[in-house]
Amino acid sequence: MKSLIYLGPGKCVWQDKEKPSIQAPTDVVVKISRTTICGTDLHILKGDVPSVEPGRILGHEGVGSIVEKGEAVGNFAVGDRVLISCITSCGRCPHCRRQMFSHCERGGWILGNRIDGTQAEYVRIPCADTSLYHAPNGVDEDALTMLSDMLPTGFECGVLSGGVNPGDTLAIVGAGPVGLAALISARLYSPSMIVTVDMDEHRLTTSKELGAKHAINSRSENAADAVLRLTGGVGVDVAIEAVGVPDTFDTCQQIVAPGGRIANIGVHGKPVTLRLEKLWDRNVTITTRLVDTVSIPMLLKAMMSGAIDPTRAISHRLHLSEMLKAYETFGHAAREGALKVVLSNG
Numbered sequence: 001m002k003s004l005i006y007l008g009p010g011k012c013v014w015q016d017k018e019k020p021s022i023q024a025p026t027d028v029v030v031k032i033s034r035t036t037i038c039g040t041d042l043h044i045l046k047g048d049v050p051s052v053e054p055g056r057i058l059g060h061e062g063v064g065s066i067v068e069k070g071e072a073v074g075n076f077a078v079g080d081r082v083l084i085s086c087i088t089s090c091g092r093c094p095h096c097r098r099q100m101f102s103h104c105e106r107g108g109w110i111l112g113n114r115i116d117g118t119q120a121e122y123v124r125i126p127c128a129d130t131s132l133y134h135a136p137n138g139v140d141e142d143a144l145t146m147l148s149d150m151l152p153t154g155f156e157c158g159v160l161s162g163g164v165n166p167g168d169t170l171a172i173v174g175a176g177p178v179g180l181a182a183l184i185s186a187r188l189y190s191p192s193m194i195v196t197v198d199m200d201e202h203r204l205t206t207s208k209e210l211g212a213k214h215a216i217n218s219r220s221e222n223a224a225d226a227v228l229r230l231t232g233g234v235g236v237d238v239a240i241e242a243v244g245v246p247d248t249f250d251t252c253q254q255i256v257a258p259g260g261r262i263a264n265i266g267v268h269g270k271p272v273t274l275r276l277e278k279l280w281d282r283n284v285t286i287t288t289r290l291v292d293t294v295s296i297p298m299l300l301k302a303m304m305s306g307a308i309d310p311t312r313a314i315s316h317r318l319h320l321s322e323m324l325k326a327y328e329t330f331g332h333a334a335r336e337g338a339l340k341v342v343l344s345n346g
């Protein structure tokens with residue numbers, strides 16, 4: 001089967017690898033019909049994620065149908081169409097019992113990291129009963145693919161951790177796919193104002209179409225000053241960090257209102273300066289989280305009812321065999337006007 005194989009920093013190829021097979025009775029093999037590329041995949045390609053070894057098939061998002069199943073799998077049958085969670089969970093370990101699937105002792109983020117992932121014609125999914133979801137009849141598979149990672153990440157790490165309440169003012173620093181997912185899902189809670197910050201005009205325009213009241217280009221103005229101006233000098237109730245660099249985290253520290261929350265989503269590779277000398281008396285909460293995907297069932301219902309539409313974050317649709325072109329497009333997001341790139345097969 002064809003697959004996207006990581007060969008070390010800066011190198012990947014689209015080539016043949018042996019089709020996966022059942023290794024444990026709790027496994028299934030899924031034939032991929034949709035997959036996509038995550039910002040984390042670009043981090044891996046840069047060599048930022050040492051747990052990914054050369055030879056690994058990348059990708060942790062996807063939709064497909066079950067072609068083979070282990071004898072202990074009870075919830076799914078061959079032929080079932082499924083959504084793959086980016087987080088694998090056994091459902092039994094202490095972390096899973098606390099709904100913290102991201103730190104599952106037998107799973108967590110392993111797809112496209114410690115085991116072969118979804119950017120391929122087939123993928124093996126361990127702990128299938130607790131790591132897959134049935135695709136509802138008639139669901140838009142492109143939209144469904146956004147529920148593997150992007151939407152639950154923006155919602156859980158941004159909106160839930162940030163404790164967005166009705167009437168809150170909200171700043172989303174970083175209007176890439178995950179920032180937009182936070183925006184889309186935050187609107188379920190009726191914040192009074194959403195401000196987005198980015199350097200990419202296309203992303204800012206999209207954020208306004210999705211309901212941001214103000215969009216600040218941090219290339220042309222000081223983002224913290226602009227947010228403070230918009231809030232009468234008070235700052236925002238919730239600042240969501242959706243980039244993962246010291247500058248954007250610092251912006252969040254400067255714009256959080258007394259009693260506010262900073263919800264970090266970004267994958268940070270470098271230390272940041274914690275401005276405790278400014279924050280110590282401001283009753284501020286800072287949260288970090290890796291997505292657990294516990295919100296997938298709720299988000300799926302919200303999507304099926306039309307309350308949220310994650311397809312607005314999809315910019316490009318390509319065939320699975322155009323994987324390298326998809327990486328080229330997603331890797332030059334500003335030039336290509338790229339958000340999520342969906343790859344389909346059949």
Ligand code: ZN
Pocket residue numbers: 038039040041060086149
């Ligand atoms: Zn991801």
Ligand code: ZN
Pocket residue numbers: 089090091092093094095096103104105106107
């Ligand atoms: Zn577990």
